[in-house]
Amino acid sequence: MAATKKILVIVTNVGEYEKVGMRTGLWLGELTHFWDVAEQAGIPMDIASPLGGKIPLDPESLSHEVLAELGTEKRYRDRKFMDLLEDTKKISEVNLEDYDAIYLTGGHGVMFDFPQSRDLEDLMAGFYESDRIVSTVCHGGTGLLNVTLGNGDPLVKGKRVTGFSWPEEELADRADAVPYNLQEELQKLGADYRMADRPFEPYVVEDGRLITGQNPGSARGVAEAVVRRLTAVA
Template sequence: MSLKDPNSVNSKRPKRVAIVIANPATSTTTGWPVGFWWSELAHPYHAFAEKGYQVTIFSPDGGQCKADAMSDPNDPSGYSSGDLISQGFIHTESLRALVDNTKPVSALNVADYDALVVAGGQAPMFSFENATDLQRKFVAFYESGKVTSALCHGTAILRYAKLSTGEYLVSGKTVTGFANVEEDFADNAVWEYGILPRGQHLMPWRIEDELKELGANYVQAGLWRGFAIRDGNLITGQQNFSGAETASVIIEALGE
């Protein structure tokens, strides 16, 4: 089924996009609570809403989801204080309710949606290995020819997604995701401020290294630069500053 197949996209109705955010998890490297990243939900959601798309928020298990603290514009760290789009999302009651009551991925019907977006945050690195429903739905979207996307640490899904042939979906694909240079920056920051002992990494494994190991052509635009890339109907975004870029490539792929 191709993107132009009239059975997969009905031009008489609004485009429909499913965004998946991670359920709360616990980091096995730090013991900290981890979750999704606000900008990777709010920025794509905003872009799709401006196009009149219908957006539904899912999570692997459904229910209430929680964001990584530093992604919240109101966090004392001030790291995301300039993120006005996420601030608006958080303080819009009807939108915040969608995060507090996500639908389980098991209820996601591929035929009902034109595109799938898997957002990041720290939790995917610790929880997507066991998110087998998400792995299957990601592959089902891809093999049906529909736009299939992941960004930042959400690209952890590509470590587990296998085609019906048994091959890794990412093998031979040009993709991006959280870069080693960004992992280095994050590790050095927590070491410098004494948050973690030097040599203890935030992440249990690295996106760039793993995707290369699986046969992907991994590319990136540099430290903290917004970047997204398309290979057929697979779209990936580099990191938390790439939500708008990822949404833009998805919108273009959907022909809108």
């Protein structure tokens, strides 16, 4: 594996639910909290999405209370940083060899486009099978659902993973809006799904090069785990 020490960050293009009228999109903190950690470690990053272009933001992730948490507001006020979401590259344009790790952000929008993207599935399998780091947080775990390895097995089969839990979905009042139960779908694929003792408690699961976080508050922990592994590879 080339020691480029570079991370590819994947975000959603979907800005609304299919069954209800509520808006959604990228949960901004799941990008900024990860970015803060990796940038401090001196690791460069690029952002891509299934369709490329401008990225919608989940309006709830922009509330004053949420923005004030863990420094998200500072990034939101940063014109240069926010402009990175104005014209993202398409996943189909990404060169796997340019990166050592991939990170899938969440926000409910990803439930509608991540599992539908063959380009993302192929890229995720390529990362994992070439000994690169695969990481997700919250609903970003939906990007694992249709990833099949060369031996025909789902990437998550027999792996310890986490992702946004069904109890958290119910507490967020989105159980009637989401197209499926992420926790259940991971378990159907043979994943060893794990979750924190309490909903919305930061929780990160590492299974070798597969690193997953349960909820928005876990993005920083996922980043720290990714940085540790990249440093260990050096």
